[in-house]
Each structure stands twice: as structure tokens, then as C-alpha cells.
Amino acid sequence: MFFRVAVLVLKKDFTIELKSREIVYTTLLFALSCILIFSLTFVVEGQPLAEAAAGIVWIAIAFSGTLALGRTFERERYSETLRALMIAPAPRAAIYVGKLLGMVALLVAAEVLLVPLVSVLFQANLVAQLALLAPLLLLGTIGFAAVGTLFAAMLVRARTRDVLLPILLYPITVPVMIAGVRGTSALLQEPAESTLAIMWIGILASFDVVFVTLALWTFEPLMTE
Amino acid sequence: MRKAFIPLLIVAAAMFAYAPIFIANAPYESTMLLIQKVMYFHAPSGMVMLISGLIAGLASAVFLFRKSRAADYVALAAAELTGVYGAIVLLSGPLWARKAWGVWWVWDARLTMAFVGWLIALAYLVVRKYGGPGSDKLSAGLALFGAANVPFIYLSVNIWRTIHPQTTVAPTLPAGMREPFWFCVAAFFLLYSLLMTARVRLEHQRAALDDLYLAAED
Amino acid sequence: MTPDFDRVELFELSRRFGRRRAVWKVTLAAHSRDILGLLGPNGAGKSTLIGMLATLVAPSSGTIRFGTADGSRSSAALRAQIGLLAHELHLYPELTARQNLTFFARLYGLEAERVVPGALDAAGLTERADDDVSSFSRGMRQRLALERALLHNPRLLLLDEPFTGLDDRAVTLVSTRLRELAANGAIVVVATHDLDLADGLVTRVALIRDGKLVADEPAAPGLRSRYRSLVSQT
Numbered sequence: 001m002f003f004r005v006a007v008l009v010l011k012k013d014f015t016i017e018l019k020s021r022e023i024v025y026t027t028l029l030f031a032l033s034c035i036l037i038f039s040l041t042f043v044v045e046g047q048p049l050a051e052a053a054a055g056i057v058w059i060a061i062a063f064s065g066t067l068a069l070g071r072t073f074e075r076e077r078y079s080e081t082l083r084a085l086m087i088a089p090a091p092r093a094a095i096y097v098g099k100l101l102g103m104v105a106l107l108v109a110a111e112v113l114l115v116p117l118v119s120v121l122f123q124a125n126l127v128a129q130l131a132l133l134a135p136l137l138l139l140g141t142i143g144f145a146a147v148g149t150l151f152a153a154m155l156v157r158a159r160t161r162d163v164l165l166p167i168l169l170y171p172i173t174v175p176v177m178i179a180g181v182r183g184t185s186a187l188l189q190e191p192a193e194s195t196l197a198i199m200w201i202g203i204l205a206s207f208d209v210v211f212v213t214l215a216l217w218t219f220e221p222l223m224t225e
Numbered sequence: 226m227r228k229a230f231i232p233l234l235i236v237a238a239a240m241f242a243y244a245p246i247f248i249a250n251a252p253y254e255s256t257m258l259l260i261q262k263v264m265y266f267h268a269p270s271g272m273v274m275l276i277s278g279l280i281a282g283l284a285s286a287v288f289l290f291r292k293s294r295a296a297d298y299v300a301l302a303a304a305e306l307t308g309v310y311g312a313i314v315l316l317s318g319p320l321w322a323r324k325a326w327g328v329w330w331v332w333d334a335r336l337t338m339a340f341v342g343w344l345i346a347l348a349y350l351v352v353r354k355y356g357g358p359g360s361d362k363l364s365a366g367l368a369l370f371g372a373a374n375v376p377f378i379y380l381s382v383n384i385w386r387t388i389h390p391q392t393t394v395a396p397t398l399p400a401g402m403r404e405p406f407w408f409c410v411a412a413f414f415l416l417y418s419l420l421m422t423a424r425v426r427l428e429h430q431r432a433a434l435d436d437l438y439l440a441a442e443d
Numbered sequence: 444m445t446p447d448f449d450r451v452e453l454f455e456l457s458r459r460f461g462r463r464r465a466v467w468k469v470t471l472a473a474h475s476r477d478i479l480g481l482l483g484p485n486g487a488g489k490s491t492l493i494g495m496l497a498t499l500v501a502p503s504s505g506t507i508r509f510g511t512a513d514g515s516r517s518s519a520a521l522r523a524q525i526g527l528l529a530h531e532l533h534l535y536p537e538l539t540a541r542q543n544l545t546f547f548a549r550l551y552g553l554e555a556e557r558v559v560p561g562a563l564d565a566a567g568l569t570e571r572a573d574d575d576v577s578s579f580s581r582g583m584r585q586r587l588a589l590e591r592a593l594l595h596n597p598r599l600l601l602l603d604e605p606f607t608g609l610d611d612r613a614v615t616l617v618s619t620r621l622r623e624l625a626a627n628g629a630i631v632v633v634a635t636h637d638l639d640l641a642d643g644l645v646t647r648v649a650l651i652r653d654g655k656l657v658a659d660e661p662a663a664p665g666l667r668s669r670y671r672s673l674v675s676q677t
Contacts, residue, residue: 005550012546016537075537084533087497088550089523089595147370154366159357167351168363171344172370174337175377182385199384207377214373221289222366224517225359225500292501358460435462442464 002097005090009098010105016075023071024106031064031110032117039121053124054184058140058177060114065107065144066166069152072103077156086223096149096219100212103145104138111137129187132197136187139204140180143211147172150215154222179203234419240412247408252401260324265405267317269413271339274310275375277303277417278342281349282372285365294432295425297361300368302424304349306417311343334382341378345371447524447598448510449475451496451630456505458491465491467654468505473632473647475598478625480645480662481634482670488654489634490530493603496632497527509599523551526597530604532588536577540568540587543576544594551595562590565620581608589617593624600624602633606640618644638667 017023035056042052076082085095115133119126126133151168155161183200186193248265281303287296318336319329330336345367352364451473458466466488473479481489494500495507498517507514509521527533534543544562548555563569566586576584585605592600602621606614621644625631635641641648642664650658650670658670 001552008546008549012535012538015542016535019537075535079534079536080529080531081533081535083499083529083531084527084547085550087499087522087525087527088547089519089521089552090550091519150366154363155356157357157359158352158363160355164352164356164363167348168367171341171348172367172374174341175374175381178378178381178385182381203377203381203384210373210377211370214370218289218366218369222362225494435459438462439459439464 002091002094005094006097006101009085009095010101013072013099013102023068024109026071027064027068027106028110028113030067031060031114034060034063035114035117035121049122051185051188053118053122053126054181054188056122057111057114057118057126057184058180061107061111061141061180062144062170062173062177064110065103065141065148066169068106069103069145069148070162070165072099073152073156082153082156082223092220092223093216096153096215099153100142100145100149100215103149104141107141107145108138111141124188126184126188129192132192132194132201133184133187136180136183136197136201136204139201139208140176140183143176143204143208144173146208146212146215150219150222153219175207176204179207230419230422233415237412237415237419240408240415244405244409244412247405251405260321263317263321265409266413267314267321268406269410270310270313270317271335272410273413273417274307274314274339274342277307277310278346278375279372281307281346281368285368285372288365289362289369295429297365298425298428298432299421300365301353301428302421304346304353304364304368305424306420307346308343308350309420310413310417311339311346314339315343332382332385334379334385337382338375338378342371342375345374448512449598449628449630450510451514451599451632452508453492453496454506454508456492456495456502456507458488458495458500458503464654466495466502469651469654469656471649471656471659473599473630475628475630476625477647478621478631478633478645479647479649480641481632481649481651482638482641482645482666483636483651485636487636487651489636489651490603491654492651493527493529493601493632493634496599496601497525498522523595524598526592526595526600528585528589528592528600528602528605530607532584534576534584534588534591537575539573539575540566540579541572543587544591547591548594553595558594562594565593566590567616582610582613585609586613586616589620597629599630600632602631604635605633606635606637614640638670642666 038052038056038059042049042056073082076085086092115126115137118124148165148169151172152165155164155168158164179200183197183204186196186200244265248262251262251265281300284296284300284303287293288300318339322331323329349364349367349371352367353360356363453469453471456466456469456471457464469492471479481492483489491500495502498514498521509524512521514521535546538546540563541559544559545555548558548562560569563572566583566589568583568587571579571583576587579587585608589602589605592602600621605617609617618640621631621633625646633641633645645662648658648660648662648666648670649656663669
């Protein structure tokens with residue numbers, strides 16, 4: 001029942017998105033713009049700063065993720081469909097999971113584009129480290145999206161929600177950023193520091209477990225008036 | 226507590242009045258000299274800030290799950306004081322750091338945690354003020370997540386880098402420094418509890434005022 | 444096990460937002476086969492009352508009982524018996540009528556193929572079933588939203604300003620549908636500021652003004668003249 005509802009919500013969002021592809025295109029384009037701006041600022045004497053590559057990937061994910069979250073929930077705000085979801089006899093936390101899965105899928109799609117691009121621009125061979133980079137990115141994305149989806153949902157009816165989302169989200173996702181950037185950086189060393197990266201992956205995994213659980217618990221009290 | 230408030234306030238005032246004397250009479254630390262004495266205010270503020278943040282998180286959880294208004298007032302007061310004590314920590318720390326390590330700021334576990342915690346406290350207050358109706362629940366969610374975050378920030382930054390003196394600095398303080406240090410800790414915690422009491426009471430009175438306002442309309 | 448009930452009772456129900464009293468000590472009951480009209484000017488608190496009946500808004504004090512079940516804890520089983528048609532309609536404009544109904548049917552745990560065609564028919568939208576809702580007029584959306592609220596055969600049907608933007612024919616259709624539902628045992632609660640439209644439809648009148656219940660009696664013809672002074676905005 002729980003996962004059926006979550007998948008139902010995911011499919012519904014997917015169907016809507018498929019029609020206009022608005023959020024996907026704008027998120028990807030924004031992520032690209034981020035990469036461009038940041039890359040320009042980190043070029044020293046015509047040479048890109050390799051150490052900046054790791055940070056730039058994660059900043060781009062954080063920024064484009066924040067915008068995508070806002071846009072996704074703006075759709076539910078129009079016509080107040082979130083209310084309709086809340087009044088359905090479905091477990092309310094399942095709605096959260098459905099939205100979370102959709103957000104993770106979107107961000108992973110962005111990462112598929114970003115990682116090779118950053119590799120090329122910074123001559124940093126991220127793609128070679130895919131075996132460890134993929135779980136690092138996935139777990140970090142889940143952590144970021146888990147907190148982001150909850151906050152974006154609870155801000156749907158708030159005033160000034162556009163700027164409040166990053167104000168609330170960024171401090172809470174600091175561990176995700178640290179672990180993600182340091183893990184990516186470890187993988188970029190010559191030779192790659194795999195054990196260190198695996199340790200960061202472990203930290204991200206425990207962060208995800210704790211915060212997804214916390215979000216499932218608090219979703220209902222936070223969403224009812 | 227109400228009867229004890231004024232006497233305790235006097236005690237706190239006396240402690241803070243005496244503290245500088247106590248601190249001045251403490252021995253100088255060999256390399257840092259005068260600046261090291263910032264530590265007498267900095268470290269206790271740090272302790273209070275951490276405790277206050279945890280109180281805010283806990284009270285927020287009670288508010289969300291037990292729907293207790295009183296818990297909400299405690300969370301709000303604790304968040305405000307986390308902001309105040311956080312400001313003290315973040316302003317006094319760099320003064321000490323500049324002399325001790327030659328830099329104003331380093332990204333180690335405790336400093337980062339203080340900075341992030343302070344930002345979360347400020348975000349709490351911003352949400353409370355500008356979030357519109359329902360902002361009490363929004364900020365409660367933030368405080369809860371913020372408190373849950375504490376071990377993760379500490380862990381991740383610790384693994385990343387550490388220069389800050391380890392926690393064991395307190396018990397190993399030489400004899401002359403130990404007394405003023407714990408004296409200041411006691412003074413800061415006393416001040417904190419007094420401020421919390423006053424602030425929570427203010428919220429209760431605001432609610433009572435709203436009740437009277439509504440009753441008067443009948 | 445869906446707990447069924449034949450009445451909803453509000454006892455000293457209140458909801459405040461800081462200093463603003465949205466609903467104040469309302470004691471009211473709605474029974475099966477009733478069409479209860481929550482009448483009053485805009486801003487009287489009708490929407491908040493509907494919100495509390497829908498278990499979306501928690502009361503500040505007082506109780507709601509659905510039959511013998513306490514309404515303060517919203518459970519999935521209880522929500523299965525409640526249908527809501529609010530002013531915002533809760534439809535996804537990017538999806539077609541059929542897709543909207545299918546999604547909500549599945550969300551409610553129903554077999555979409557079984558209930559959706561009937562709902563489309565009742566809304567009179569079978570020919571436009573595969574058009575995006577964004578292309579529909581207000582009246583069409585309203586009819587679709589009403590059928591969506593009825594997919595799961597709820598015992599309690601809550602409607603907040605259901606006649607907004609409807610032409611006379613649509614109003615008649617909706618009113619007939621509501622009478623049918625009440626006759627079949629549903630508890631229908633309609634909140635509206637339009638006394639003329641409520642006239643002849645509602646069987647019981649509950650007048651709300653400034654969050655308070657100022658009248659609670661069986662409906663009689665000529666609502667506008669009876670309650671004109673009570674409902675007029677000062």
C-alpha cells in the first residue's frame with residue numbers, strides 16, 4: 001500500500017513532466033549555467049583549477065536542486081492539489097516518498113550531464129572513478145533531496161517561500177556537502193584515495209537513513225495546520 | 226521560580242561583576258598572555274550555545290508531536306538565545322584564534338558547528354517572522370532537523386580537519402585557571418536560565434493577552 | 444475496516460489564528476440524508492469549518508465526532524469516508540480528465556477501469572475525456588472535480604462554494620446530484636454565501652457570522668429574505 005501510493009505519485013509527476021518537460025529542461029540548463037559561471041571564476045592564468053572540480057559539481061547540484069524543488073511544489077500549490085493528496089485515505093508519508101523519488105530521479109539526470117562536463121572543463125578525470133563516484137553522488141543526492149522535499153512541502157503555504165527554502169535547506173545539508181565534496185576530491189587524487197571515499201560514502205548512507213526516517217516521522221505533523 | 230527570579234538575578238549580576246576580577250587574578254598563559262583570557266567567556270558561551278540548540282530541537286519535537294504550546298515558547302526562547310550566545314562565541318573566538326594560530330578563522334569541527342548552528346538559529350527566527358501563518362510549525366521542523374544534524378556536522382568536519390584544542394583542555398587547566406573558568410561557566414548558565422525563564426514567560430503573557438483580547442470581544 | 448457513521452457532531456469547536464478567531468464555539472450536527480447549508484458572508488469562517496470537518500485543519504479547542512469515532516486524529520480509514528470539493532478544485536491542469544480521475548481513483552485504492560467511465564459520464568465529459576483540464580471551462584472543471592470527490596462513495600461530502608462560475612444549467616445539474624446523494628444516505632455539507640442558490644437545495648440551515656453560529660434550524664423557503672439582516676455585511 002505504502003509503496004504503491006509512492007509509485008503512483010511518482011508516475012503522476014512523471015506523466016505531467018513528460019508533457020511539457022519544463023522542469024527537466026530548465027533545471028539542466030540552470031545547472032549548465034552554474035558550471036559555466038563557477039568555472040570562469042576558478043580559472044587561474046588560463047588553467048582551470050582542478051581542485052575546484054569537486055566543489056563545483058556539488059554546488060551545481062545544490063543550486064539546481066533548490067530551484068527544481070521550488071518548481072515542483074509550485075505545481076502542487078496551483079489548484080492546491082497537495083491538499084487533495086493529504087485528504088486521500090493513503091498513508092501521508094507515502095506522498096513524501098513519491099515526491100522524493102521524483103526529485104532524486106531529476107537530480108541524477110542532471111548529474112549524468114554535469115559530471116562528464118566538469119571532467120572535460122577541468123581536466124579532472126571524474127568518469128574514471130565512476131564505481132565509487134556513482135554511489136557517492138547517489139547517496140548525497142538522496143540526502144539533499146530528503147531534507148529538501150520535506151522543507152519544500154512544508155513551505156508550500158508559507159509566504160516568502162522562494163527564499164526561505166535555501167535559507168532552511170543549506171545549513172541542514174552541510175554534512176552532505178562536506179561528505180560529497182571531500183569524497184569526490186579524494187577520488188580525484190592521483191592515485192585515488194578509495195578508502196577515504198568509501199568512508200565518506202558510509203557517512204552519507206547514515207545521514208540518509210537518519211534524515212529520511214526523521215522526515216517520514218515529521219511529514220504529517222508538519223503538513224497539517 | 227518566580228520568587229527566586231530577582232534574587233538569582235542579583236546573584237548573576239554579582240557574578241558577572243566579580244568575574245573580571247577573578248579572571249584578572251588568574252595566571253597568564255605562557256604564550257598567549259592577555260588574549261587567552263577571552264577563553265573564560267568564549268568557552269562557557271560555547272557550552273551554553275550547544276545546550277540551548279539541543280533544547281530548541283527537543284522542545285520543537287515536543288511541540289510537533291504533542292502539540293504543546295508551552296513547548297513552542299521554550300523552543301522560540303532557546304532559538305533566540307542560541308543566536309545571542311552564538312554571536313558571542315563567533316565574535317570572541319576569532320579574537321583568540323588570531324593570537325593563538327595566526328588566523329582569524331579555521332574550518333575545524335567546533336567552529337564550523339558553531340557557525341552552522343548559528344545560521345540555523347537565525348533561519349529559525351527569520352522563518353518565524355516572515356513565514357506567515359503556520360510559521361511556528363515550520364521553524365519547529367527546522368529546529369528538530371538542526372538538532373539532529375549536530376552529530377553529523379561534528380563527525381564530518383572532524384574527519385575533515387581539526388586544529389581546535391581538544392575537549393580535554395578543561396580538566397587539564399592548571400590550578401589558578403580552573404576556578405575562574407568554572408566560575409564563568411556557572412555564571413553563564415545562570416544567566417541563560419534567567420533569560421530563558423523571562424523570555425518564555427513573555428510568550429506566555431502574549432498568549433494570555435490574546436486570550437483576553439478575544440474574551441473582551443464577547 | 445472503514446468506520447461508517449450516520450452523523451457528524453461538532454461540540455464547542457473553535458479555531459484561532461493568533462488574535463483572529465476564525466471559528467468560535469460552534470456546536471452543530473449534520474445527519475445522514477441532510478443537506479446542511481453553512482451560510483454566511485465571506486470571511487465568516489465557513490472554509491475553516493470545512494477544513495476541520497475534512498481533518499485538514501486541527502481545531503484549537505472543542506471536538507468533532509464522526510458517529511462514535513473521535514475526529515481529532517485523522518486516520519486513513521476516516522478519510523476514506525470523506526469527500527471534499529473545495530474552491531480550488533484540486534485538479535492537475537496538465538493532465539487530461541481521464542488521467543486526473545484515474546490518478547485519484549488509484550490513490551483511493553479503487554479499480555480505475557471500473558469507476559472512471561461512470562464518473563466521466565456523470566460529469567458529462569465523456570467526449571472531452573482525453574483533453575487537458577487546462578482547456579476546460581470553470582463549469583466543466585467543477586463537474587469533474589465533483590465527480591472526483593465522489594469516486595470513493597464517501598459518507599460525508601463537503602463542498603466549499605461549489606456554485607462559483609456555474610451557469611444555471613450546471614447549477615441545476617449539481618443540485619440534482621447532491622439531492623440524489625443525500626437521498627442515498629450521504630451527509631452533505633455545503634458552504635456558500637449565495638443564499639439564492641442554497642434556497643430549495645439545503646434541508647437545514649446553519650448561519651455563520653464572524654466565526655460564530657447565529658442560527659441553526661430546518662430550512663424553509665425564502666432564505667434570502669429570512670436571513671438578509673443576519674448575512675448582510677456591515
